[in-house]
Amino acid sequence: MASQEEQHVSTSRVSETFHNYAASLTPNTDDVGNDEEYNTEDLEEEYGSEDEQVSDLEDEGDNKDETETKSKGLIESLNDYLESIFSTYEEYDEEIEEELTAMYVLLWRILSGTVGIIALIVIIIKYPQYLHTLHENQLWFSNIKELEREISFRTEQGLYYSYYKQILLASSWSEGIEELLHDNGTEHGRTISIIHRFNILPEIFLSALYKWIKPAESPIFFYVASVFKLHGVFLATIFMTAWYLSSSCLAGVIASVFFIIHRLDTTRVNYTVPLRESFAIPLLYMQILFICTYLRSDRYQNVKAMVIYLLSVAFFQSWQFAPFVNLCQLLAFLSLGRLHLIPPSKVTALVVLVGTSLVTSCFLQLNPPLVISSPALSMLVPALILSFTPPPDKRLGSLARICVVFSEMALMLISTVLINGFVKLFLNSGADSHIYQLLLAKFQIGDEKDFDSRLYICNEAFKYLDIQSLYRLTRSGLLPIYFTGIFALMLALTFDIFKTTPNEDVVEDLFLSSDVYNEHKEPIQPENVDSLENDSSKDEVQSSEKLAVQQIFENSEAKDNSHCKASSSSV
Secondary structure, three states, X not given: OHHHXXXXXXXXXXXXXXXXXXXXXXXXXXXXXXXXOOOHHHHHHHHOOHHHHHHHHHHHHHHHHHHHHHHHHHHHHHHHHHHHHOOOHHHHHHHHHHHHHHHHHHHHHHHHHHHHHHHHHHHHHHHHHHHHHHHHHHHOHHHOOHHHHHHOOOOHHHHHHHHHHXXXXXXXXXXXXXXXXXXXXXXXXXXXOHHHHOOOHHHHHHHHHHHHHOOOOOHHHHHHHHHHHHHHHHHHHHHHHHHHHHOOHHHHHHHHHHHHHOHHHHOOOOOOOOOHHHHHHHHHHHHHHHHHHHHHOXXXXXXXXXXXXXXXXXXXXXXXXXXXXXXXXXXXXXXXXXXXXXXXXXXXXXXHHHHHHHHHHHHHOOOOHHHHOOHHHHHHHHHXXXXXXXXXXXXXXXXXXXXXXXXXXHHHHHHHHHHXXXXXXXXXXXXXXXXXXXXXXXXXXXXXXXXXXXXHHHOHHHOOOOHHHHHHHHHOOHHXXXXXXXXXXXXXXXXXXXXXXXXXXXXXXXXXXXXXXXHHOOOOOOOOHHHOXXXXXXHHHHHHHHXXXXXXXXXXXXXXXXXXXXXHHHO
């Protein structure tokens, strides 16, 4: 549009110049006389017609522009060549230094990745051997009789192992599963479904694996070795999580070393092999690793979501206390999402994944009462409603947003309690009452004569943390590092919540320059100017628009003047 207007202006001015030139060549009639008239046809024969002159001038102008662009390109290339020849040694040194820095960074990444992979392989291989050595030194497991090995599985450990053995002693795996669905040997005088009553998915899986691969070792050694190998993967998961979150394999090494040093406080798998936590905790940490990758990266989201779903189902099927861990996860996801610390869309996806896995676990385990009456299942409906609700606006103050989020969490917890109470009242279920009785007994509120509570409290694992344990953890350096990390984490969260973030859309709209106008040939109006908070910012946007438009007209006038000068000189 602009080029056509410029061509029209130049053509009209050339025509005017041609008429003036013709008039100057016409003799004065007063001097020559009335009988001598100048013939304009001779002038046209000599210089050509007006249209021919205009076309000639346009061709000459185009050729001149092409010549100027060619000469300009040659000059720029010559300048670049001279600059490359006469560049200073400082610039050359800076380029070499940048190349060396990039090369060192690449070499460091390769070296760090290689060391990390080697350490990961060593952990997976050596840590199960370490646990096997501890187990062997404590029980002399390979030197005692088969019956003594089974007796070493005390309390409920022997109960879970007996189901593994029962499936293996059956004529086929499917027949063993059928026996567990109609078991009359666990409870006197009653036929129950073991799959419905207990979390024996690990035993079902290991028995199927043993019948499939048919190893040379006995079933009990295969069972123990499988648990120790799973814990090798567990420590490798801790290593990879620390490595991924810190982008350094050194953090993974430190986390693994601290885990092994504080083995007495982190795991008891070496002497309580068949406990449910021996299978569930490694699955939980694998789920946490994939949740971290899901939140920090947008690649392969569908694959990560499927892995999170499968790990969550396996976790729920392996431990009766898994729904309570799931309850804490839901609270954490929703709190961080409402505070804009993680994307709300990903929070919604995680809530849906965890909720779907919990419902799937209920279906696979034939609606167990402990899961049906769990508060995690009761929280699904208010959690889904809250996750699909837009979070508080960032334009609100930090304190206002915190108050809104706190109110939302409180309302969700109240709804969860009401739904859970209604479900227990409707189903007449009290499968998890012993857990609440234990909590009340710990605070010396509940019934002191409750059998389940007194039975749990007698176990050292359910007692309060003593002074000696605190002293031991402090002397090893773990407790100071832990509190320092928690303090740094809370400080970072507080900074992210209370910092004032500018509106990115407004900043992008304010970035208006003449180059943008010249590219589009039309002024671009900002889309989000109405979101500005005060009138002064609007005035700045309008002034920037006026300056850009004024610069466009000045450039066009300069081009017109140059074309007119070229035309007049040609004429």
